[in-house]
Amino acid sequence: MDKNSDTLKLENQLCFPLYACSKEIVRRYKPYLDEIDLTYTQYITMMVMWEVKQINVKELGKKLFLDSGTLTPLLKKLESKDYVKRERSKHDERNLIVTITEKGEALKSKAVDIPEKVSACMTLSEDKAKALYSVLYEILDSME
């Protein structure tokens, strides 16, 4: 390919549609997440908490691909809403243990319909969705 003409066109990039698509879908979550007073990042954090109940910041960051610079203020906010509890591990005080609260557990029932509401606003066949899913994880795995 002629390096000077095409490689730097937006339409020839793979990263750009990924970036744009991610943002646009996250934006579709907003009205539903507003109803339960969560941002998207807080929502995916709660998704982990609903599943594991308790986790430290490091492990949480690994699951979410986020670092403490993002998670520390976010977890403080979730704590102020009483959805999680933050406390240092007695065993190793470097670790901060995040634990879901009852109020956090209760929030789950309000969130359970959100994924289908969002996927309803974009038409994508089951097959393509599965293919997309597996390619994305393939990329994520290959980059680690």
Place this chain on the structure above:
Amino acid sequence: MDKNSDTLKLENQLCFPLYACSKEIVRRYKPYLDEIDLTYTQYITMMVMWEVKQINVKELGKKLFLDSGTLTPLLKKLESKDYVKRERSKHDERNLIVTITEKGEALKSKAVDIPEKVSACMTLSEDKAKALYSVLYEILDSME
């Protein structure tokens, strides 16, 4: 599917790997973009400028899926680096016309190798890359 158990698991979301993958790839750009003193958003903006030479903020925003709240400060920064020129349209002063400068044009040659350097750090077959590309644009189109 049992609503209360699986729909809210991170691993069952399509948006999450999209969000994570986008961020991780953008992060791979950083070391190369640092060398030419651009952020990723500035870089995709310059990609449009290399292609069209001149455009107003509204049209630029449409191409990049960004609004004036993001673009205004970003374009001011690109202007301060002398990569673009910002001036009101004489024909309609509501429009701000962004024009690439000579220095901006010259930057292209330094950026031309970046896409292949980034794609080198993730293994993805041509076929899968193409499939991914087309599904992403299908989603983007279906959401407009």
Place this chain on the structure above:
DNA sequence: TATTATTAAATTGTACACAATTTAATTTTA
């Protein structure tokens, strides 16, 4: 044509996102 509506950027405010540094705790090792 004066008023109203619309449009395009800019501004404001909140929340990420992440690199780099700092702080404090724990391990390793000389």
Place this chain on the structure above:
DNA sequence: TAAAATTAAATTGTGTACAATTTAATAATA
């Protein structure tokens, strides 16, 4: 075991993102 290295969060600083509002210019209309 005391010093050095490592580790986990927190902090700092820069740069997005985007909703909502404001400002200024232009277009539509009563």
